[in-house]
Amino acid sequence: MTEIDNLGIKDKRNVLRIFVRTIVFLILLLVVFVIVFMTNQRHGELFRLDKSGALDLSDYNFEERGRVYLQHGWDFYPNQLLRPSDFSEHDETVYPSYTNFSISPAGWASSNLKPSSNLMDSRYIGDNGVGTYRLRMKVPKGTDLLSMDFPEINYAAEIYVNGTLVKEIGKATDNPADYRHQETYSRVNLQPDELGNIDIVVSCANFTSAIGGITVAPALGTPDQVESISTISKMWICVVITLSLLIIIAGFFVAATFRNKQKYFYFTLIIICSLLYEISDKFIVALPGSWNKLLQVTFYFLLMFITSLYFASIYPREFDFFGRIRNWDIIIIFVAMISFLSAYWIAPHLLYRTSTLVANSLFAAGINFYNFFRVLYKTPRHPKEGTFHLISSVLASIIFSTLLIRSPQVYFISLHSIGVVVLVFGTAMYFTIRYVRNFEKISMFTQELEVAVQEKTGSITKVNAELVNANQMLIKNEEARKKMMSNVSHDLRTPITAIRGYIELIMNSKNKISQENLETYLRSMHTRSVQMEQLIDDLVQLTRLESDNAKLDKQPISLKDMIESLFELYVMETEGSGKQLTLDLPDNDSLTIMGDPNRMLRVIENIIVNALRYTEEDGIVEVSAYRESALLGGESIHFTVRDNGIGIPTAEQLYIFDRFYRAANAAVNKSGSGLGLSIVKSIVDKHNGKIWVESVEKKGTRFHVIIPAANRNNNNKSSAEESNE
Structure with missing residues (x-):
């Protein structure tokens, strides 16, 4: 507060304007995130069950009404790894089950389970174990091929359609020693029988995570309708990659004008790590075992660390709180990052624990808060670019917070990728506005300089003309002076010569000069002396008249x-x-x-x-x-x-x-x-x-x-x- 109190009125207004802009941006960004989040959810529709317990879709027209999300109407058999043969008409065994089971992000541990009468004495299913999902549907007769996607099944499964195994994810078994998990996005085709019946059995096993089973409601529709989900999602990722590459390339040229090019280097690394995080998602590239999670958590921690480097590089070094601690904050963050990543790479099973999610969230919250505090502390001292840096810190905090959000999405457009796009567009707009303003200032200065140059050129031309005229006048005056001296010397020499001639004539005369001739000589000498006196008097008078102090x-x-x-x-x-x-x-x-x-x-x-x-x-x-x-x-x-x-x-x-x-x-x-x-x-x-x-x-x-x-x-x-x- 002391620094803010020391600011002038204009700087205080700038700081206040920066905070107002940041709050407005934060509100707008949250509105965008909420709209995207709410409109991109898989909300399942409620369909009635027929007498046999099958989901009745016999009146549903997929071509006209589009795909549906099958969140309700499942049967769930806990602690049992069943196959279609276990549900045959000849097998009269009754398995404990949940009827009209609903799919939720909590998996089979969902709290909205409604046990059937034959489940009263069954064992309670824990976080790990096995379970079987079954969905019977009746679609319109004559319906051609349909498709269904399974965005997330934790973490091994076998998918059967009308008794036929159509997809195997990892190795689903009730023996943990033989169990093998895998993360992937699955899409299967469904061929109804002549009566429009479809029987889907999903046998699941989970000895990895605290959340098992199907966690996202599958989408059912025509093959084109279901395929469009992945197509649009991949197109979005391509757009994000393209925009990011463009901003990186454009930033390379813009960075040439930066005094400190480190911040461009760190900004580029942030964009690259964000893209690698998105690409390493199981929806884009499905890798065996825990590789998807390992890569994503690695890029996640790298993002935290590089972001700290970025916000540490955008301000000059000063002898303040951050200057006194030097780089110890970066070293601590680096050591914490290495510790987390070492633990995860050595023991990948830690990635699936609830405590790991809490630890990662706390680490991200701490880094985001520290970066935001740094920018908030520096903004009053550097208000010129405070808006961009403060908004960047807020945006980074929100983007990294969304990395840990799990939600049943229609399209796999993560809030993190939207944040990256906002970051790219915001950065482009900021530098565009900044350089347009600089260009306008340069244009204005150029015009002013051109006017000044024209004025100076005109002044110089005028001065040159005056100098030329003055030079010509000096030449003319010099010629007049020479002519004057010539005239004066001539006009003075003439009477002097005459007077001297008369004197020499008188002095050198051998005969006595008559009185009459002598008077004539003297009269001529007097006349010549008067002429000399008149000439000198004229010169003196003219000089006095031409002087400024002549009275x-x-x-x-x-x-x-x-x-x-x-x-x-x-x-x-x-x-x-x-x-x-x-x-x-x-x-x-x-x-x-x-x-x-x-x-x-x-x-x-x-x-x-x-x-x-x-x-x-x-x-x-x-x-x-x-x-x-x-x-x-x-x-x-x-x-x-x-x-x-x-x-x-x-x-x-x-x-x-x-x-x-x-x-x-x-x-x-x-x-x-x-x-x-x-x-x-x-x-x-x-x-x-x-x-x-x-x-x-x-x-x-x-x-x-x-x-x-x-x-x-x-x-x-x-x-x-x-x-x-």
Whole structure:
């Protein structure tokens, strides 16, 4: 109980479920055994006796009503070994007898004997001795051949039909020295006379067992009806053998999955011994003397011993009660088995004593109880397979108990053989259900594994794609870095070379340099240094913008004012050049945004400067800005600059915002570092804006910049400040 108390709630429920299943199985098995036992009994019918004392079957139709079991209506002559000649009409001797004697499993020692008047002074018949059975019948006239079986006569007999000896079992004699016993199933043919009379005399002798004479009511019927008893019985044995062989063969393959294969070996031996026990029955193979009983009792004790080995092997070794006794229990059972079998093989007559039956029963009961106790003790500790093992122990106990049951059966289908079939089917069902469940689990795990593999494969594919893209990006960045370094070195080297050239020219000049030339040189050197400073400043600004911690000084900005100021500046610079600038802005909208003024000024200025730079002398540059509704709600300011200059090739439009990238047609006679648009895009991105370009080569370009507009409060505030000014 301590082990059960230590179990969790789930394990306790499992143990309780195991016991409930075992009880249900036990009830069902007992119901099956009772049904088979009750429906397979030879219940004799009562027929009236005619004036001569013969059993009157003259109105019985065997073809329509089937066979009958002759349990009643016999005459029994105790302590007398009589022959048909002793009952002849010329012999007027009156023999002490029992009339209307009934056949029972107790043999001639049955307690329901009704003595006739001439038996009052006869001797009482004991367990051993001789006796004669006589049955006179009258069957319908013209009845053809009939048959009668004698399943069990203990243990020597002579069977006479209408005065003719038709069967001899062992040697029936009243002299124990000449007596020879034999166990067999007998079937004899009966040929009625012209009047339908049949006279059967069975002379019996028994100096072997405590039960003598006929113990099972004979069956009477047509030859086919009586023969069907043995046919069906032998077919049943064949079915049992076939099923057992199938489970042994199937178990051989199933045992390959067992960690401990001993239990399969013992289970196979149990099945084999059960089959040998059934085959050694006198009904299957009739052997002389006591060989049938010797073989059956040998297999009986082997079954007990092997079953103990089986239940000892199904659980792992543990340091508990059974672990502490080690294998002494098996040794004791083995020694007891050897002792019993040695006694029986040395003195076979012991097999027929009542005390032997009691001893065998006690031995079986002790082994069954011990095996059941072992499984019951282990079940709470190993609840996973507790149901199968507990039911197996109960089934084994019932099967082995039925080995000793004697009953007058119609068909020789023993309860033991039914138990073997139940064991075979139960084992097959258990392993089938077990492996089906395991297969379902494996299928489920396989599906889950396939899904996981697919997910992992998808993830790996995605990661591989990302790695490929990252690798391509790294390659592209590396190429851009090399190009940037080349451009930077070129753009820095050019002014440095120019400055150095002017310095060397001044230093190496042999003639005095005029003031005008000197100023020209210095002005050029200043211009080159400014270019260097601008390039370095652009690089620093771009690096800061591309970093995550770049800070913007955001405040309300009127893009309208900013654009108008730049427009006026560049209108004055382009005067006399032939280039034409136009401006399109709303009248009543300051186009206010929240942004960094200096950086937004850089965006507008850079785009306008690029448009002027790449436009011919008679070109047109159109600058416009307006408010529009944003796609995700709110409003935005849309700024555009359109020109009719050289345009940008379509294949290069994707790269114009890259650092140091300059279109092929833009580099012709035009200076620039290639960082301007990169800086512009970084600034626009920092303001949560968007920039793109539309261009057709040799026709012109249009840049679009969209920046989220400030809310109306900031817009009104900006307008009010303008009015106050």
